[in-house]
Amino acid sequence: MxxxxxxxxxxxxxxxxxxxxxxxxxxxxxxxxxxxxxxxxxxxxxxxxxxxxxxxxxxxxxxxxxxxxxxxxxxxxxxSELGEKEWFGRARELAQVIVNRLDRPDKQRFTRTSPFTLGYSTVEVDRFSARLIRYFSEGLAVSVDEVRTVTFRPQRGGYAEAQVDLLLDSVTDVMLAVR
Known part of the structure; x- marks a missing residue:
């Protein structure tokens, strides 16, 4: 049972x-x-x-x-295999890749779907991206659960879901790495 x-x-x-x-x-x-x-x-x-x-x-x-x-x-x-310094160095490199993506201007952070295809709401993704930027740059409190469970409304011509989801997975990886 x-x-x-x-x-x-x-x-x-x-x-x-x-x-x-x-x-x-x-x-x-x-x-x-x-x-x-x-x-x-x-x-x-x-x-x-x-x-x-x-x-x-x-x-x-x-x-x-x-x-x-x-x-x-x-x-x-x-x-234990890499050593503490190497482990955190890799996490820091991944975090920098994430920050570089998030630092792009609003409505330009990810590839857009066609006007006939649904993607994620650009406004909602950009708003959450701003929180993530503050998490990485200022230490704003954002939990792993928030990243895992965030949802975005569909929008024609929105952001490509696969790209956004991959970035969120990477954010989760970094957050879990530095707990």
Missing amino acids: SSFPTVGRGKRGYDPEQVDGFLSKARSVFDGRARGLTAVDIRRTAFDLRKGGYEPGAVDAALERLEDVFAERERQQAR
Whole structure:
């Protein structure tokens, strides 16, 4: 029996078999019985929806905690292999790449979709980008959960979702690296 609640009758939630299979694999990797799963893999995991499935919010929260555990383990391993100075140097380099992207002018930070295609709202992404700039330059409090869960309204001719999502993943990587 699972520890996740299911969605209400007739509603769609995450496929229980996929979730349970993924968590079983994660447990095996964590215990050292298997390989091939990283914090980034956990962050990018997606499940099909089906009627009567697991409540997505509960599963997502568990995946975020799992990602944190894997990221901490990966950080410790990398620090021991690379040394503290090299580890932070790499995190600083990634942070600089992020800041360089975010320092671009509003409405020009990312590739735009065509006027007929939906992307992310440029105003909302630019507003969140300004917060991230302040996080990197002034130490403004922004949590990893805020970065992981931020959503943007769709907009025709908006920012390309894949580029924005990749940058947010990189921000998460840096935040987890310097915790």
